[in-house]
Amino acid sequence: MDAQLFRSLSPRHRALVAIAVLLDGREASAFLEGDAVHGDHLRKAALELADLEPELRMPFVGTMLRGALREM
Amino acid sequence: MNQEGQAQEIPLGIWDPERFVREVEPRAVELSRGFLRCRPEAWFPGFAAQWMSLAHSLGLEAKLVAVNTRLEAPKEFEVFFGALVDDEPIIIQSTRDSCQALVDCICPSLYGVASTVAPATIMLEYMARRFVASLALAWTGPQQSVVRFDAGLRIEDVPAQGAIEMVFQLNGRECSVWISIGPRLVAQFDGLWRRQLMSTSAAAAEPTEIFIEAAQLAVPPSMLVEYTRSGTIVDLEVPLSDSVVLKQGGRPWMAAKLCSVNGQLAFETLAGTPPAPALPEGTTRLSLQFGGLTVDPRTIAELSQAGAIIKTEIELSDQVAMVINGEVVAEATLCVYEGRLAISVN
Numbered sequence: 001m002d003a004q005l006f007r008s009l010s011p012r013h014r015a016l017v018a019i020a021v022l023l024d025g026r027e028a029s030a031f032l033e034g035d036a037v038h039g040d041h042l043r044k045a046a047l048e049l050a051d052l053e054p055e056l057r058m059p060f061v062g063t064m065l066r067g068a069l070r071e072m
Numbered sequence: 073m074n075q076e077g078q079a080q081e082i083p084l085g086i087w088d089p090e091r092f093v094r095e096v097e098p099r100a101v102e103l104s105r106g107f108l109r110c111r112p113e114a115w116f117p118g119f120a121a122q123w124m125s126l127a128h129s130l131g132l133e134a135k136l137v138a139v140n141t142r143l144e145a146p147k148e149f150e151v152f153f154g155a156l157v158d159d160e161p162i163i164i165q166s167t168r169d170s171c172q173a174l175v176d177c178i179c180p181s182l183y184g185v186a187s188t189v190a191p192a193t194i195m196l197e198y199m200a201r202r203f204v205a206s207l208a209l210a211w212t213g214p215q216q217s218v219v220r221f222d223a224g225l226r227i228e229d230v231p232a233q234g235a236i237e238m239v240f241q242l243n244g245r246e247c248s249v250w251i252s253i254g255p256r257l258v259a260q261f262d263g264l265w266r267r268q269l270m271s272t273s274a275a276a277a278e279p280t281e282i283f284i285e286a287a288q289l290a291v292p293p294s295m296l297v298e299y300t301r302s303g304t305i306v307d308l309e310v311p312l313s314d315s316v317v318l319k320q321g322g323r324p325w326m327a328a329k330l331c332s333v334n335g336q337l338a339f340e341t342l343a344g345t346p347p348a349p350a351l352p353e354g355t356t357r358l359s360l361q362f363g364g365l366t367v368d369p370r371t372i373a374e375l376s377q378a379g380a381i382i383k384t385e386i387e388l389s390d391q392v393a394m395v396i397n398g399e400v401v402a403e404a405t406l407c408v409y410e411g412r413l414a415i416s417v418n
Contacts, residue, residue, distance in 0.1 A: 015194045023126060023178070023198070031198075031205040036156060036220040072190050 003052075006045040006064065011071035013038065017045045018065035022058070026050040084305065084416065085408035089332065089388045093314055096331045096338060096381060100143060103234065104340070104381040105374035106262035112236055113139045115213045115264070122206035132177045137246065138239040141261070145235035145250040153200035154225020158217045161230045163252045164200055170247030171196055177242045197223070203249070213264060227252075234258040266374060273373035280372055283319045283364040284328070284339060284384070286310075286392055286406065287413060290355035299358060300394055300402040304417040307409050308360070316362070317346045318375075322398065324348045326375070330362075337362055337386040343378035359395040360404065360415060362386060391418075 006017060020028035028050065033043035049061055100108070113119070113136070120136060127134045149165040156162070175192050178199075201221045208219035232252035239248045287308045291299050298304060314330040316339060327346040328339040351357055363386040367375070374380050392415065394402040404415035 012194070015190070016198055019191075019195050019198050020201075023130075024202070027125075030209070031202045034155075034201065034205045034208065034219060034221050036222040037224075039220070069190055 003045075003048055003060075003064070005041070005048045009041065009045055011068045013042060013045075014068035015065055015072065017042060017049065018061050018068060021046055021049045021061050022065070083409070084414060087312075087390045087406035087408050087413070089330075089390060092312065092330075093337075093388065094329070094331045096333050096340075098333055098383075099233075101333055101338060101381045101383055103143070103258065103262055104379060105371075105377065106266040107234055107258050108141050108143070109374075109377045109379055110141055110261050110265035111139065112141065112261060116207060116210040117212060118210040119206055122202075122210060126202075130178055133241075133243050135241045136238065137241050138237075140237045140239075142235045142237060144232060145237070145252045149250065151196065152227050153197065153204075154222045154227075154229065155204045156218075156220045156222050156225070157253075157257060160254045160256045161222070161225050162254065162257065163225070163227050163230045163232070164203060164249060165227075165252065166247070166249050170249070173242050173245040173247045174199060176245075213260075230254060234261075266370075269373050269377070270370050273376070277369060279366050279368050280320055281364050281366050282325065282375075283359075283395075284330075284337070284362040284386075285317045285319050285324075286360045286362060288349075288360065289358040290351045291358045292354065293356050296356060296358070296396070296401075300417060302402075302417050305407070305409075306404075306415050306417075308413040308415065310413045312408060312411055312413055315342075319359070319361075331381065332388045333381075333383045335388050336383050337388050338381055338383040340381045341375050341378055356396060358401075360392045361395050362392055 006014060009017065017028070017032065020032055024031065026047065029043040029046040032046050033039045035042050049057065052060060123134060126132075145165060148167065150168045151166050151171050153164045154161060155164065175195060178195060179191075204219060204221050208217070211217065230252055231254050233255040234253050234257070236251045236253065237248055238251070239246060287310045289299070289306065289308070299306060316328050316330055317324050318326045318328050318339070318341070324346040327342040327344060329342060331338045331340055363384065365382070365384045367382070371382065375382060390406040392404050392406055393400045394404055394417070403418040405418060407414045407416050
């Protein structure tokens with residue numbers, strides 16, 4: 001569970017992707033890929049998180065979100 | 073009715089068209105039969121479905137209450153997000169209260185949404201991205217567009233030519249989102265609506281004449297000469313207003329309001345069918361008209377929408393024609409008499 005793509009994002013984008021996945025799960029990728037500059041990165045990072053085992057995903061993404069917010 | 077000799081005793085006022093007729097900007101006229109009448113939600117039929125699963129999982133009751141098109145968005149917004157539609161910038165904007173209502177529904181513990189509180193700001197940004205993506209996914213118009221969220225856009229980057237207001241109810245709280253759009257999108261919506269209107273209307277194939285009637289009188293034939301004699305003053309017994317009746321083929325077709333565009337007479341159609349009062353037996357209909365215009369079938373279909381405006385070639389003035397059976401029998405000047413419309417025959 002290294003989530004490399006996700007971790008390579010800026011803190012703001014990590015928080016954004018984490019919130020997106022918490023709210024929409026896998027569908028979040030479709031809503032994030034429309035970014036004019038970072039669409040592909042955001043989509044892949046969202047899919048990376050969404051593909052985690054369901055029982056791990058929520059606590060992991062929650063932790064990642066708190067971490068990103070602390071860094072902002 | 074008074075004859076000229078008595079006219080001096082009657083306190084007649086001038087009917088000043090610039091005072092009684094509303095001035096309308098040419099852009100409002102241009103878009104009044106398309107963009108400003110269109111129902112954009114009809115082109116995004118799957119929009120609500122895009123939000124159903126999220127609303128369900130959050131236990132959120134969400135309802136789209138109204139969608140309105142406007143010439144411009146108000147200047148009162150505090151929260152903005154930018155996007156590009158085929159490289160033309162648009163701005164999604166809302167008030168702090170509306171954003172707070174949204175955040176309260178998703179995560180009530182996030183307080184102070186539009187302040188610098190990071191989680192709420194980021195959640196709103198995601199909602200804006202979701203909103204933009206939902207619109208793009210739900211679009212069923214004739215040509216597909218490339219829609220991208222652009223976090224770097226500023227409000228001054230958008231050459232706004234129109235705006236769309238979407239009013240929602242979220243758990244019973246009303247909130248609204250405004251989308252300011254540029255000239256290309258305005259023209260696209262305008263053209264699309266007008267084409268749809270033409271294709272679904274049963275308009276006549278030939279151009280039609282429309283006359284703008286200020287009032288009508290029922291005159292006994294024996295008194296017609298007196299009514300049309302120069303200097304005659306007639307109290308029309310109609311309250312002062314900018315209301316007129318549009319007549320087509322001699323019959324009332326639509327109610328309308330007068331307006332003016334750069335000194336030319338125009339009118340805005342109103343909802344509902346105008347009354348067609350029956351004349352007392354043995355009287356002749358004397359119609360007081362500002363004039364008429366010939367319109368093509370497409371324009372007839374467009375004018376059938378309440379709120380449509382068309383500019384005529386008639387100069388804005390207080391002059392009306394007195395018409396019997398389609399024939400002009402005299403000219404008159406509109407006047408004001410005790411708060412009512414009157415005419416003084418020229």
